[in-house]
Amino acid sequence: MLTSLRACLKTTSGPVFAPKAGWQGATKENTPGGSSIEEQRSQTAFGAKTLRAAGLLSVAGVGSFLTARCGDARNSPPWPQPKSPAAGPLVVFKKALRSIHCITRSCFAFMATFGLLAGPALQKTVAVDDRATLDSNKLAFKIDDAGNLAFDTGVVRGSLQKDGAGEALKPITFVNPEIAINGTNHGLLTPYRFLTPQKRYGFGSWEWPRTGKVLPDGSAELRWNAAADRPFTFSTGYQWKAADTLDFTVTFAPRTDLEKFELFLGSYFLNFKKVKAFVKDAGNGAAGFIEVSDQIKGGYQLFPRGPEVLPVLNDGRWNFPPFPITWTVRNSLAAPLGMKVEPKSGVTVLLMSPPEDCFALSATKPSWSQGAFYLSLFGKDVPRGQTVLARVRLVFGRNISDAQAIQKYAQYLKDLKIHSDDPALAAALNPSLSAPVAKDWILSEVPKPSADGWIRLFDGKRLYGCRVSDEDLQSGKVRLENGALRLDSAGVDFNLRGSNVIFRAQVKKVSGQNCSLAVRFDRQNGRILRTCTAWFNGGNFFGIGLTAAGKWKGLTDAHAQNSYNDFFQMELRAEGSNLTLKANDRTICEASDESISQGQVSVGTLRGVALFKSIEAQVLDSNLAASK
Numbered sequence: 270m271l272t273s274l275r276a277c278l279k280t281t282s283g284p285v286f287a288p289k290a291g292w293q294g295a296t297k298e299n300t301p302g303g304s305s306i307e308e309q310r311s312q313t314a315f316g317a318k319t320l321r322a323a324g325l326l327s328v329a330g331v332g333s334f335l336t337a338r339c340g341d342a343r344n345s346p347p348w349p350q351p352k353s354p355a356a357g358p359l360v361v362f363k364k365a366l367r368s369i370h371c372i373t374r375s376c377f378a379f380m381a382t383f384g385l386l387a388g389p390a391l392q393k394t395v396a397v398d399d400r401a402t403l404d405s406n407k408l409a410f411k412i413d414d415a416g417n418l419a420f421d422t423g424v425v426r427g428s429l430q431k432d433g434a435g436e437a438l439k440p441i442t443f444v445n446p447e448i449a450i451n452g453t454n455h456g457l458l459t460p461y462r463f464l465t466p467q468k469r470y471g472f473g474s475w476e477w478p479r480t481g482k483v484l485p486d487g488s489a490e491l492r493w494n495a496a497a498d499r500p501f502t503f504s505t506g507y508q509w510k511a512a513d514t515l516d517f518t519v520t521f522a523p524r525t526d527l528e529k530f531e532l533f534l535g536s537y538f539l540n541f542k543k544v545k546a547f548v549k550d551a552g553n554g555a556a557g558f559i560e561v562s563d564q565i566k567g568g569y570q571l572f573p574r575g576p577e578v579l580p581v582l583n584d585g586r587w588n589f590p591p592f593p594i595t596w597t598v599r600n601s602l603a604a605p606l607g608m609k610v611e612p613k614s615g616v617t618v619l620l621m622s623p624p625e626d627c628f629a630l631s632a633t634k635p636s637w638s639q640g641a642f643y644l645s646l647f648g649k650d651v652p653r654g655q656t657v658l659a660r661v662r663l664v665f666g667r668n669i670s671d672a673q674a675i676q677k678y679a680q681y682l683k684d685l686k687i688h689s690d691d692p693a694l695a696a697a698l699n700p701s702l703s704a705p706v707a708k709d710w711i712l713s714e715v716p717k718p719s720a721d722g723w724i725r726l727f728d729g730k731r732l733y734g735c736r737v738s739d740e741d742l743q744s745g746k747v748r749l750e751n752g753a754l755r756l757d758s759a760g761v762d763f764n765l766r767g768s769n770v771i772f773r774a775q776v777k778k779v780s781g782q783n784c785s786l787a788v789r790f791d792r793q794n795g796r797i798l799r800t801c802t803a804w805f806n807g808g809n810f811f812g813i814g815l816t817a818a819g820k821w822k823g824l825t826d827a828h829a830q831n832s833y834n835d836f837f838q839m840e841l842r843a844e845g846s847n848l849t850l851k852a853n854d855r856t857i858c859e860a861s862d863e864s865i866s867q868g869q870v871s872v873g874t875l876r877g878v879a880l881f882k883s884i885e886a887q888v889l890d891s892n893l894a895a896s897k
Contacts, residue, residue, distance in 0.1 A: 461643070464532075
């Protein structure tokens with residue numbers, strides 16, 4: 270062994286260095302790999318004299334390299350070039366420098382053989398190699414100058430406070446365009462409320478001290494210990510699976526039995542005003558996204574996994590201060606999949622979890638400054654000594670469509686090797702994107718008026734006098750379901766022109782900004798040039814406006830005496846310069862306009878879903894015109 274080592278190093282004698290090396294007193298901050306166990310901290314260190322006595326060191330300078338590779342101390346500063354051979358360590362030949370890694374292994378093997386080095390210290394040779402790998406891995410967390418866990422994937426960048434009491438993922442920024450994602454509260458993926466029917470533990474995890482580290486695979490971990498006011502330990506893990514995809518895990522271990530335990534995980538966004546949840550019934554009996562809406566009563570809106578979890582939500586846990594909550598319960602989830610969108614840039618964040626890990630999604634209404642989105646995790650009894658795990662994934666992008674979001678959720682379950690036997694979930698995750706689309710219910714010819722002058726354009730089975738694009742049909746934006754025409758952020762233009770027209774339909778707004786009836790409508794190259802439009806925002810809020818030269822102008826709006834939460838008859842009458850909007854034959858508001866004289870009729874929805882039944886029009890002009 271000594272012969273082989275000396276063959277690697279061709280040296281002569283040099284100055285004798287201090288007899289103690291430097292890994293005594295190591296801390297987590299200066300340990301390669303980011304952590305240090307107690308046995309490693311107290312491991313005996315060998316100075317140059319000791320190593321030379323063992324035949325393992327014949328050059329003083331090598332002790333510095335060995336300490337840096339195998340101990341907790343950093344590399345010594347570079348030696349200045351000596352003025353004479355007697356002024357400092359003698360030359361280490363290039364062959365020896367190239368063989369440092371080999372020497373290190375050989376030295377440690379020899380020392381282990383003679384009982385000079387305990388087993389755990391051998392593992393520290395791996396840590397330096399791991400750190401070098403992490404530094405070259407763009408998806409790895411790294412310790413920044415402030416001592417925190419930083420990341421920059423090229424899609425998003427930010428940091429995670431490493432030690433002490435503090436926030437979660439904050440700050441976090443979308444890179445291109447540069448859009449701040451987190452709000453002013455506690456960042457993303459914050460363990461917030463720890464709840465049982467009998468007790469709430471603390472205010473939020475940001476009050477409790479934690480320790481953090483970077484793991485050998487480049488992921489980050491935060492860990493909280495149990496205390497007198499919280500009989501449990503828990504940890505959170507963060508790993509970038511791709512530049513746009515962050516996987517989060519929370520591991521929880523109680524030291525007492527916890528009944529129906531819930532971990533309420535919060536994420537707080539800045540100006541991400543569009544909020545959606547993926548539900549079993551989006552208004553037509555089929556799965557789809559619906560929006561968290563300011564029009565819905567209640568500032569906190571919750572989407573449960575199903576009615577079976579409502580007793581958990583109503584057992585008193587949400588009465589505990591601070592900030593007790595009264596929930597407005599919305600549709601049941603098709604899967605724990607939500608979406609937050611910054612409307613101006615289209616920057617989108619998907620939040621998802623496996624069905625068995627998350628039993629509810631919830632959010633504050635869009636107009637509230639919190640910008641909060643929550644996941645209710647676990648929701649089950651957790652006995653003392655048992656360890657439970659929940660998983661969440663964030664996906665970052667721009668203008669992610671509903672169909673793409675569903676595909677990304679299906680991929681998440683595939684990555685986790687989760688194969689659900691739930692037929693409803695399987696159907697929800699396989700929308701009709703690849704299925705052939707039937708068009709036999711859409712006819713291009715405008716029917717003749719009936720005896721009373723009305724022209725039926727939709728009768729619950731067929732659309733008449735219109736064309737619908739393959740894209741809108743394939744994506745499901747325009748569907749025929751349960752005797753209703755379902756429009757999801759889409760419109761249908763009818764080949765019927767007129768100047769003086771009465772246009773009406775049975776309408777039910779499901780989600781989004783508004784649904785509308787339009788007359789004197791013209792489109793060119795997919796762009797609306799002009800139209801007179803009656804809109805319904807939900808509840809009792811209506812209005813009339815127009816588009817001229819591609820620009821929108823509101824004319825009037827009004828709050829009706831009654832709210833219209835189910836199907837009702839909505840009517841727009843255009844006669845001369847007079848525009849009249851009615852609901853169930855009651856006049857809601859009127860306006861006047863002479864700038865637009867004629868055009869087609871159309872129905873549509875803006876950023877949401879509406880259902881239409883019994884669409885019909887009556888042209889009051891003496892000459893009925895079909896649009897070509």
